[in-house]
Amino acid sequence: xxxxxxLIRDTFRQSLASGVFWILLAVTLxxxxxxxxxxxxxxxxxxxxxxxxLVVGHRITNDAAQSRQLDQEDAAGHLTVAYGAIxxxxxxxxxxxxxxxxxxxxxxxxxxxxxxxxxxxTAGFLPGFLDRRSVSVLLxxxxxxxxxxxxxxxxxxAFVLFHAMLFVGLTWLAIGSRTGIWDAxxxxxxxxxxxxxSVFFSVSLLLAVLTRSTVVCVFGTIVFWFIxxxxxxxxxxxxxxxxxxxxxxxxxxxxxxxDVGYWVLPKPADFGMILYDxxxxxxxxxxxxxxxxxxxxxxxxWLSVLTSLAFAAYMLFASAQRFSTIDY
Numbered sequence: 647x648x649x650x651x652x653l654i655r656d657t658f659r660q661s662l663a664s665g666v667f668w669i670l671l672a673v674t675l676x677x678x679x680x681x682x683x684x685x686x687x688x689x690x691x692x693x694x695x696x697x698x699x700l701v702v703g704h705r706i707t708n709d710a711a712q713s714r715q716l717d718q719e720d721a722a723g724h725l726t727v728a729y730g731a732i733x734x735x736x737x738x739x740x741x742x743x744x745x746x747x748x749x750x751x752x753x754x755x756x757x758x759x760x761x762x763x764x765x766x767x768t769a770g771f772l773p774g775f776l777d778r779r780s781v782s783v784l785l786x787x788x789x790x791x792x793x794x795x796x797x798x799x800x801x802x803x804a805f806v807l808f809h810a811m812l813f814v815g816l817t818w819l820a821i822g823s824r825t826g827i828w829d830a831x832x833x834x835x836x837x838x839x840x841x842x843x844s845v846f847f848s849v850s851l852l853l854a855v856l857t858r859s860t861v862v863c864v865f866g867t868i869v870f871w872f873i874x875x876x877x878x879x880x881x882x883x884x885x886x887x888x889x890x891x892x893x894x895x896x897x898x899x900x901x902x903x904x905d906v907g908y909w910v911l912p913k914p915a916d917f918g919m920i921l922y923d924x925x926x927x928x929x930x931x932x933x934x935x936x937x938x939x940x941x942x943x944x945x946x947x948w949l950s951v952l953t954s955l956a957f958a959a960y961m962l963f964a965s966a967q968r969f970s971t972i973d974y
Contacts, residue, residue, distance in 0.1 A: 649789045650797040657801030674813040681820035744827040752835035769863040772854035792966040834924045842917040848961035878915040881908035912954040
C-alpha cells in the first residue's frame with residue numbers, strides 16, 4: 647500500500663509539473679462559472695405551493711393538466727447565460743431545463759469530449775514513468791514490477807476521479823444554487839465517467855509498455871476508441887435490423903463476426919447509454935436504439951459493463967506480463 651500511495655502522489659506531482667492538472671482545473675472553473683451565470687425564468691421551481699408546483703408566468707398551480715394549459719397561454723420562459731448576454735427561449739419547466747443542462751455537461755462535455763481529451767492529456771504519464779532513466783530507480787526497490795505498474799495505473803485513475811468529482815460537484819452546486827433544483831442523479835455520472843476512462847486507459851497502458859512512446863499512446867488509444875465505438879454502434883444497428891427484417895442483406899457470418907467483435911471489445915456507446923438513461927435523457931432525445939429489439943438479441947447493459955471490465959483486466963494482465971520481461 648505504501649508503494650501504491652507513493653505512486654498516486656507521484657502522479658499528481660507529475661500532473662502539476664506537466665500542466666495537465668491546471669488545464670483540467672481551468673475547464674472545470676469555466677464550466678462552473680457558466681453555470682453560475684445562468685438564470686431560468688417562468689419555469690418550474692420549488693415554491694410555497696409545493697415541490698411539484700409549476701410557475702407559469704406569475705401563476706402557480708399544483709395540477710399538471712392545468713399547468714400545461716397555462717403554459718400554452720403564457721410565455722414558456724427563457725434561459726439566460728453569461729449574466730444575460732445570451733438569451734435562449736425555453737419550452738420546458740425548470741426541472742427539465744436543469745436536466746437538459748446536466749445532460750449536456752455530463753454526456754457531451756465530460757463523457758465524450760472529456761474522456762477523449764483526458765486520454766490525450768494523460769497519455770504522457772506512463773511513457774515518462776517507464777522511461778529507462780526514471781524507472782531504473784524504482785526497479786531497484788523491493789516492490790514487484792506488476793505492483794509498480796498497477797500503482798501508476800491507480801494513480802492516473804485517482805487523478806481522473808479527483809477531477810471528475812471536482813467538475814461534476816462544482817457544476818452541480820452551481821446549478822443547484824441558481825435554480826434551487828438539486829438533482830442527485832447528476833452525481834451518478836462520476837463513477838460512470840471513471841469507468842469509461844479506466845477501460846480505455848488500460849489500452850494506453852499496454853501501448854506505453856510496448857513502445858514507451860507518448861505519440862503512440864495518444865493516437866493508438868484514440869483510434870482504438872473510435873474503432874470500439876463503431877463496432878458497438880454497428881452491432882446494435884445490425885441487431886435491430888435482424889429483428890425487423892430477419893432476411894436482411896447481411897449474412898449470418900457477418901453478423902457473427904460483428905457479435906464477436908462487440909463482446910470482445912469495450913463498449914463506449916453503451917457507457918453513453920447508461921449515463922443518458924441515469925439522467926433521464928429519453929425525455930429529450932428519445933432512445934438511440936430500440937431497446938426491446940436489442941434485448942431480444944441478447945443485449946444487457948450489465949453484461950456490457952462486465953465484458954468491458956474483463957477487457958480492461960486482460961489489458962492490465964498483458965501489460966504486467968510484458969513489463970516483467972523487459973530488460974532495463
